[in-house]
Structures are given as structure tokens and as C-alpha cells.
Amino acid sequence: MAAMAYRLILLMALFGLLGFGGDRLVPRTLQGVGEISLPPRVVPFGAGGAQDDDPQRIHFRFERQFGWMASLGSSTAFRQLLTVSLMAPDAPAAAYERWPPGFSPSYATLRHERTLTFADARLKISAGRYAQNSLDEPAHLYLYADPSRRLHIAWHVVDEDVAPDAAVPMLQHIAASFKVTADLRAKFAEMAGRAGRAEARATAATLRARAALEKAGFGAAAPGKPVMVNGVYAEWMDHPEPRFQLLKPLGLMLREGAAAPVPRLPARADGWRGSVGWRQHAEGAWTHDNRGNAYLPMPGIAQALARRQTDAATRLYYFATTVRVEVADEARIDELGSFFDELPAVEATWQQGTLVPGARQKLADGAAAPEAAPTAPREGFGLDLRTGDPQLDALRRRLAAAARAALPDVQAGRFAEADAAVLAVDSEIQSAVMLGALYTEALRDAVGRGERATRPDHVAALHAHALHWRLRAYPEPHTAFEADSYDAGRRADRAALAALLAGGETGG
8 A cells, every 4th residue: 555655656746747737836037027937838939038019018928739639720729828917117007907919819708707806916717618720628717917016917728727726826826926036117118108109100101101292293192082193193091001002094905704814014123012903894893903912992093993994895904002101111102112113114014915915995084083082082071981881881971961060060169069960870989980080171171271370279179189089989909919900090090190280281
């Protein structure tokens, strides 16, 4: 009996050495921050370095993955996913309630189970079914927050790895082991200033783009209101981020069969930034397509092309370049995306018949197109009222009608009355979208009339209301990806309105 007990003790010790002791914590270094003890089977993500993409935290990710055979899928499945964060000294209470960036385990069902309090710390526990690839595993999510120590721990773990009854005391031991050994005040100060610097860069890039368009003769380009110079259309767009598009119609081809011939651009050492696309009538509707996975024509340009092609027996080919202002470098903005550098070679291949072979037809004159602004964007203050979603389109048309009726109140400074008129139609996100568009349009018009000098308080109020409603138009994020995307959208909104106010640009 004693020999059997001795062998059992040896076996348990061996399991512990091999890392099968689920309750044994092992020390982990948090590079440049401090240290913490964690379950032995979770390993650092990548090189184990700190991540600082959220200005409210420096965080470290640890994980234990399912084997491919266990989950049978192309996505990574996690037995455990654990993120440790040192929060910023001034992090608000709301930051402690959020999941860290990149922490989004896939649950088919999830419900809040209970909340525990330990001195200054709170632990929120949720239970559900982890459903990644072919898996359907009972699992728990733990959100531990201790503002007094600036500690935040997010932990996903399948119940098979750590039983729920064992997870809570284990998490307490993990939290107790957390130590900060570095002075990170300068680091957090640098992180806190990033948003302002990014916003300043976005504003500068928007102003630079508007100046480049102005220099080329496209200064009046606006959302839904393209300008044409020497046969080239230019249009500006603000949502989902500032961008502009240049497009030159090449000509019409008689259709020969359902499939469009693939344009054959000549070889170019540094590749092509622009792309060749086409417009055709297929399956009862006019459509746009290209082979470069590039942006399709913006709404106002699409309307202009529609006026120039009415024969369903033709395809209209065009060359286009779209520049996303926030991500483009200064040279690309100044060069208008290399559009005019590439256009001569494209036009030459079109004329030679090597770009697309086939019989041609004369393209209707487009000289008058810029004079007539497209109806739908103007009626919707730059918003698309024909998205193809019947319910959304009907709601937006009602909101647009209310906004048009409220425009005199906006121009007179009766903002509460204008807001109430639109909110009476709908009090959800779409009303915020419409009010943001309404105040942006009013701000653009006021700046264009020179009211920055004659009515500065009114222009400032228009800017404040436009910014308020555009920021209100984002829903609550449910994942880290959504949070990052919405933050980028808000930065773009601030930059666009700041540029409009500072430089009088007409994009909105």
C-alpha cells in the first residue's frame, strides 16, 4: 500500500513537471512593465512583447490553442485566451469595463453569471458555449478589474481546461502576483497624445488633398457633386473616411456576349495604381465592375456616367483612381494618385484597340454633367437614399424630408427645433446620421457664403452640432475590431469638419 502511494506521488510530481498541473502558476515576464504568474499551459502570443494600440492600456496576450484536428477549421481556436493590461493612470471607469483590443473569442451563447467584489477589485463572470470552427465547448469569460492597482485581466477558458470552481481562486492568485517594476509615465503620456497627433495628421492630409484638387481645377468637387475638367471627373467623399476619385470615360464598346472582355493593361515596372472598369446592363440592372478589386465609381460620377450611356447593347469603359486621404503619403496626394501620369498610356492602348478589342460607339458628350447635381444625394444632404434596402431607403427619405423642412430653423440658429423635427421621425442611429449630414451641409454652405467673417458664432455652432451628431451616429461596439473601426471613423469625422471649418473645403 505504501509503495502504491509512493508511486502515485511520483506520478503526480511528473505530471507537474510536464506542465499538467492545472493549478500551478508559473512566473511570466511582462516585457518593459513587470511580472505576473499565470497558468503553465498558456504561452505568450508571438514574441511576447507589449501592445500599446489602445491609449488607455499596455497589454500582453497569452494563449493556449486547440490542435487543428480538435477544432477542424481554418480559424485559430483557443482553449485559453488571456490578456493582462496595465491601465493608464487616468483611465476612466468605462475603460475597465471594455475588453482589450483583439480579445474576441467566438461564443454562440453567452450570459452574465455573477459579479464578485474583492476589496477594490471586481470580477465579472459570464458563461456560454465557445463555438469556433467545429467546436461547441462549455466555457467561461472572466473580466477582472482593479483600478487601485491599474490591473485589468480578460480571460477566456474552456471549462475542460480550468473548472469554473477553480478559476476564481486561480484568478485571485494571478492578480496577487502582478508587479509593476518600471516607470511608465512617459510611455503613457506619449500614448495619450497619439489620438491628437493622428487627428492633426488627418486634418492636414485632408487640407492637402483639397489643395491638390483645387490646383488641378477640381476644387468644387463634393460628395455627390462631381466636377469635370478636360473630360476627367473628380468627386470627394467623407464617409467612411476622406477620399477622392478621378475617373476618365474611355468610350463605348458594342456588347458581344454576356461576359465583359478583360482589359489588358500594358506591363508597368512599378505596377498600376489606377484600374480599368466598365458599366453595363446585366440581369435587368445597370452595374459597374472591374478586374482590379478597386473602388467602383462614386455616386455622383455614377450618375454622370448613366447620363452618357443609355444603350443596353453597349459597355462603357473607364479608367479610375481612388485615393484614401488618411493612408496616402504626401507625394501620392500631391500627384492625385498618379492618375494623370498613368492616363496617357491607358488612353493610347484604348485608341490602339489593345486594351479591349471590339467595335466602338460614340460616347455622348458629358460637358453639361457637372452643372446638374444628382438628385438623390442633394435631397439626402449627401446621404444615399437609394441603398437597395427598402426599409432603410424609406426611413431615410422620411428623415430627409424632415431635415429639409428643418433647414430654415438651422439657418436661423433654432437648433433645438431642427433637432426635434428630425428626431420625431426616428430617435435611433439613422436620425443622428441625417442630422450630422444636415449640419455638415449647412456648415459648408455658411463657410461658402463667407459667414466665418460675418457670423462667426453661428458657424462655430454649426460645426459643434455637425460634430455632435456625426459622433452620435456610431453604435456601441461589440468587438475590438468594431471599436477600432468606429474610433477611426470618428477621427475621420473630426478631421473632415476641422478641414471644412479651417480651409473652406467643400467635401462633407
